[in-house]
Amino acid sequence: MGTKEKILAKALELYNEKGYNTITTRHIAAELSISPGNLHYHFKHSEDIIKILFSELIVKMDELLNEMKKNENKVLKDLYDFTFSTCEIFYSYRFIFVNFVDILNNIPEIKAQYEGINFSRKEEFYFIFSGLQKNNIFRENIPEFITDCLTEQIFIIADNWLTHNRMISKFEKEKAIHHYTLLQMNLFYPFLNDEQQKLYEQQYIR
Incomplete structure (x- = not known):
């Protein structure tokens, strides 16, 4: 692992543990036992680190969504596994969601990227829902306004469950991922x- 990768890994660890607003590039450099100048050779500002970590998150979600879309013979377990994996990925980058408003306000590039993602993700979820109907997992004839509502509900929960866990539930990693899945x-x-x-009740509730 090169210095740049070590900086990103340590930054992610520290942001997740102590929060976006409390960690500076000096903290990251000190944890790695490198000089601030060495760190700034790779990243001029902490915002540059945040932008790359956010891009990593998006790439991981793109890969997960593409796998789900390619699966033409979806079953209920595929939907559960997709949801579980989404929670795992989000937990790995949890500082982004816990500090979401501050990050969006402070880094316009991420705000613009997030707004674009919201639009594309809706199209992807429609495609997945259609596949679930085709495979007789979802009921037929679900009204479009209900599907629209469901997509928005998913986004609201996905973007905010980590804050809820930190403030209310306070579950550790494994329990948090299972509960919010x-x-x-x-x-x-x-x-x-x-x-x-x-089948859902038998496999996941009882």
């Missing part, structure tokens, strides 16, 4: 057909 999965329950609802 089920919380998001429960959104899908009314859309499952009767057979899939029974």
Whole structure:
């Protein structure tokens, strides 16, 4: 691992542990036992580190979504695994979501990128929902306004569950990921057909 990669890894660790607003490039350099000048050779500002970490998050989610979209024979477990993996990825970059408003306000590039992602993600979720209907996981004839609402609900939970966990639930990693995976999965329950609802209860609730 090169110096640049070590800086990114340590920055992610420190931001996750202590928060975006409390960690400076000097803190990161000290933890790595390198000079601030050495760090600034690779990253002029802390915002440059944040932008790369945010891009890493997006790439990981793109890969996950692409795998889900390519799967033409989706089953209920695929939806659960996708939701679980999403929570794992978000937890790995949890400082972004806990400090979301500050980051968006302080780094215009990330704000613009996030706004664009929101639009593209809606299209991707529509595609996934259609596939779930095609494979008789979701019910047929779900009204479009309900699908629109579901997509927005997913975004709201996905963007805010880490803050809720830190403030209210205070679960450690494994329990947090499991709990909020089920919380998001429960959104899908009314859309499952009767057979899939029974399967969901047997596999994930009981």
